[in-house]
Amino acid sequence: MQAEAQGIQPMFAHLASESVDAVRIAEIAVSIWNAVGDALAPIIGQSGVDALIKRSIHMTRTAYPCLQTINDNALPSDGLAALGAVLAQQDCTEAIAVNDALLQNFHKVLSTLIGASLTERLLRPVWETPQAPMPRRKA
Numbered sequence: 001m002q003a004e005a006q007g008i009q010p011m012f013a014h015l016a017s018e019s020v021d022a023v024r025i026a027e028i029a030v031s032i033w034n035a036v037g038d039a040l041a042p043i044i045g046q047s048g049v050d051a052l053i054k055r056s057i058h059m060t061r062t063a064y065p066c067l068q069t070i071n072d073n074a075l076p077s078d079g080l081a082a083l084g085a086v087l088a089q090q091d092c093t094e095a096i097a098v099n100d101a102l103l104q105n106f107h108k109v110l111s112t113l114i115g116a117s118l119t120e121r122l123l124r125p126v127w128e129t130p131q132a133p134m135p136r137r138k139a
Contacts, residue, residue, distance in 0.1 A: 026087035056106040
């Protein structure tokens, strides 16, 4: 999907070349997920956003077993905190890959429900929000 390649993947692509720790990656990921929720909740409701995140986590668990530790019953209230904790425990490359896969699956599910064009319009502000510069990890 062209939109995915232009929107989602570049968000974390720069982190792979930076010396960033997994905790910072987890913080950025949770921030992005909060922005996704803020963008979509007025249209599909917070329970709709929570359901889509839950579905995305479920779809991504096979490829990334670390997500098995996120209890479906914890969502929505503690879901993002649980996701952040899981990402913070991974190495940097894995944390980036897990969140990228989650974002890709979320995008697919949302596009299936409301169409690719509307998905892009609703999420464009999230994808275009610049991330704060990454501090270099001390050697």
